[in-house]
Each structure stands twice: as C-alpha cells, then as structure tokens.
Amino acid sequence: RRQRQMCIRDSVMSAAVSLNQVVKRYGDATALHELNLEIQEGEFLSLLGPSGCGKTTTLRLIAGFIQPNEGTILLGNEDVTQVAPQHREIGMVFQDYALFPHMTVAENIGFGLKERNYPTIQINKRVGDLLDLIKLSDVGDRYPAEVSGGQQQRIAVARAVAYPPKVLLMDEPLGALDLKLRETMQVELRRIQQELKITTVYVTHDQTEAMSMSDRIVVMNTGRIEQIGGAEDIYNEPKTRFVADFVGQINLLDAEIIGVQGDSLQAKTLGIDIRVPRNNVSESGLVSIAVRPEHLEFVDPGTKNEGLNIISGRLSGRTFAGNLTRVYIDVGKEKAIVVESRPEDAPKEMGSQVNVGWKVSNTKVLLE
Numbered sequence: 146r147r148q149r150q151m152c153i154r155d156s157v158m159s160a161a162v163s164l165n166q167v168v169k170r171y172g173d174a175t176a177l178h179e180l181n182l183e184i185q186e187g188e189f190l191s192l193l194g195p196s197g198c199g200k201t202t203t204l205r206l207i208a209g210f211i212q213p214n215e216g217t218i219l220l221g222n223e224d225v226t227q228v229a230p231q232h233r234e235i236g237m238v239f240q241d242y243a244l245f246p247h248m249t250v251a252e253n254i255g256f257g258l259k260e261r262n263y264p265t266i267q268i269n270k271r272v273g274d275l276l277d278l279i280k281l282s283d284v285g286d287r288y289p290a291e292v293s294g295g296q297q298q299r300i301a302v303a304r305a306v307a308y309p310p311k312v313l314l315m316d317e318p319l320g321a322l323d324l325k326l327r328e329t330m331q332v333e334l335r336r337i338q339q340e341l342k343i344t345t346v347y348v349t350h351d352q353t354e355a356m357s358m359s360d361r362i363v364v365m366n367t368g369r370i371e372q373i374g375g376a377e378d379i380y381n382e383p384k385t386r387f388v389a390d391f392v393g394q395i396n397l398l399d400a401e402i403i404g405v406q407g408d409s410l411q412a413k414t415l416g417i418d419i420r421v422p423r424n425n426v427s428e429s430g431l432v433s434i435a436v437r438p439e440h441l442e443f444v445d446p447g448t449k450n451e452g453l454n455i456i457s458g459r460l461s462g463r464t465f466a467g468n469l470t471r472v473y474i475d476v477g478k479e480k481a482i483v484v485e486s487r488p489e490d491a492p493k494e495m496g497s498q499v500n501v502g503w504k505v506s507n508t509k510v511l512l513e
C-alpha cells in the first residue's frame with residue numbers, strides 16, 4: 146500500500162514535460178543556453194519571444210526532431226532524450242496544416258489510428274467524436290481543399306490528438322490566418338484544449354495571442370528564459386526590461402536611485418525627481434523605470450499630489466484608436482512617452498505644454 150501511495154505521489158508530482166539544463170548549439174552558435182522548464186499535466190503553456198529567440202528549437206527538441214547537445218528531456222518520468230520522434234507519442238500542428246490533400250477530412254483525422262491498425266468501427270467512432278468536438282461534423286466527406294483555412298486548422302488539431310498524444314505541440318498554428326479569424330480560432334483552440342485536458346506547448350511571437358490563451362507564458366530572448374508566469378503576472382510584474390518592452394506597450398526611462406524616503410525610493414529621471422516603490426531593488430544606482438501608457442493621466446499645472454510623479458513635455462503626436470487615444474509627449478532629447486487616454490480627455494493642440502502624472506505605485510523598477 147505504501148508503495149502504491151508513493152507511486153501516486155510521484156505521478157502527481159512529476160511534470161508532463163521537463164527540460165533539464167538543455168543546451169542546443171548549431172555550429173558555433175548557441176540557440177539554447179541551459180534551459181530548464183517544467184510543463185504541468187493539462188497545462189497550456191506558450192513560448193513567446195521575438196524571431197530567433199529559440200521557440201521552435203525548444204519545440205523541436207520536445208518532439209525529438211533534433212537532439213540537445215547537453216541536458217535531458219523527460220515526458221512524465223521517462224527520459225526521452227534519445228527516443229525517436231515516432232516513439233514519443235507527441236501530436237504536432239504546424240502553421241501550414243500539412244493535411245493530406247488526397248484524403249477526406251475524416252480520413253485525415255483517422256490517419257494515425259489506421260496506421261496503428263485500430264478496428265474501423267473504433268476509428269469511425271473517434272473520428273465522429275472529434276468532428277463534433279471541432280464543430281465540423283458535416284464536412285467529414287470533403288477534401289481539405291474544399292474547406293476554409295480556419296477549418297483546415299481545426300482538422301489538423303483533431304488529427305494531431307486522434308491517437309491521444311502525451312503532449313500537443315503547436316508551432317505558430319494561426320500564423321497564416323487573418324486577424325479576425327485568428328481571434329476566433331484562439332478561443333476555439335483553447336476550448337478544444339480544455340475539453341481534451343491535453344498538455345499543450347504553443348509557439349507564438351504574438352503577445353496578445355499568448356496572453357489570451359495560456360495558463361502560463363514563457364518569455365524567451367536569445368536562447369534564454371526571461372520570465373515565466375501567467376498573463377497578468379507577466380504584464381503587471383515584468384521582471385526585466387526586455388519583458389516589459391516586449392509584452393504590451395510601455396514607457397521606459399533610465400533613472401538613478403538617489404535615496405530612501407519612507408516606503409519608497411527617490412530617483413532622478415530626465416532631470417526631475419520622482420518616487421518609485423521600494424520593492425527589493427537596490428537602494429542606489431542606475432535602473433530602468435517602466436510605466437504603462439494606461440497608467441499615465443493628464444494633470445493640471447500646479448497639481449500637488451504626494452502619490453503622483455509628474456512630468457511635463459510638449460505634445461508631439463496623437464493617434465486615434467477607437468475607444469482610446471494615444472498621445473505622444475516629448476519629454477527630453479529624442480525621448481517621447483506615450484499616454485493612453487479617453488479621446489475626450491486628450492489635449493489636442495500640437496506643440497502645447499502638458500503635464501502628465503502617474504502613481505508611484507504604478508511605477509515598475511527594473512534591472513537590466
């Protein structure tokens with residue numbers, strides 16, 4: 146009984162996918178530097194980062210298409226570092242769908258089961274269930290060329306999960322679709338993933354996509370993990386300048402911490418004194434401070450408010466974005482900050498002097 150309990154505990158504790166100290170080099174160039182990552186059972190995890198940061202390399206390593214130079218990869222408790230892709234029980238979905246053009250939609254979905262010699266009756270049942278799941282039960286007899294791009298992508302997902310894989314890997318699966326369809330498909334893919342409760346690793350360079358779909362996001366930069374966390378965590382509490390800048394729009398200013406004042410720190414930026422929160426940051430030296438455009442507001446000249454940092458500048462541009470207006474303000478040599486405000490609150494006159502304020506508590510202090 147004790148042994149059984151230990152087994153249960155082990156299975157609860159082990160991640161669905163673990164990458165331990167994984168290094169991948171291409172010739173002299175290192176694409177991944179000692180990567181450590183654990184993906185939990187049933188989790189939807191996105192790898193997010195700019196082109197060349199190592200997202201696809203990470204995915205291909207999990208799939209087994211390439212081998213690491215160092216480190217190990219585990220699926221559950223099994224070390225699969227040396228296991229061939231076809232023996233890893235992985236489902237893959239790519240940007241270009243890669244459906245078989247000469248097979249019907251139903252045959253495409255049932256392909257993996259047929260390869261594994263499943264009885265026809267079982268294949269038909271599973272294909273029928275999956276067609277229901279992807280809400281395409283009426284197109285089973287059509288060929289891929291006879292359905293839309295969004296439908297093809299749902300079919301590709303159904304095919305990838307037909308023989309239930311341990312992990313579903315998706316590499317920019319919505320990259321070929323237009324914006325509107327992409328948004329619909331984000332909701333659809335997330336629904337399908339949750340219904341199947343399938344562990345999923347999703348590669349994207351689109352932060353909105355990662356934020357709207359994922360349980361956790363891994364932000365990558367030049368072969369390293371910058372930060373891992375839920376969407377709100379990454380957006381509200383970026384740990385590095387890179388994450389702050391890459392995820393959402395943000396104003397970044399160089400600042401110097403010059404003293405302590407109660408529970409905040411005094412800092413200097415653009416020649417003015419400001420206050421920043423005192424959150425585990427060194428109490429002297431150079432830092433970056435970051436403020437989201439939605440946290441800036443226009444204030445009247447002469448406003449005195451202990452909780453606000455106030456800076457003045459010259460209005461240099463305005464863009465209208467429907468529900469909000471972005472206002473650009475020159476606050477120093479070649480330095481502009483952007484404020485998002487309600488259209489009716491945004492000053493209009495180009496070149497006019499304006500004051501903007503933001504709460505001390507909304508100031509993020511970042512190390513490089």
Ligand code: ATP
Nearest residue numbers: 171175176194195196197198199200201202203350
């Ligand atoms: P993208 O969003 O552009 O697909 P990515 O984040 O997926 O980028 P990777 O494809 O993982 O990035 O590439 C990481 C680094 O490894 C890049 O510098 C890339 O040029 C390099 N690289 C990838 N594949 C190879 C290869 N087969 N040979 C040599 N270098 C490679």
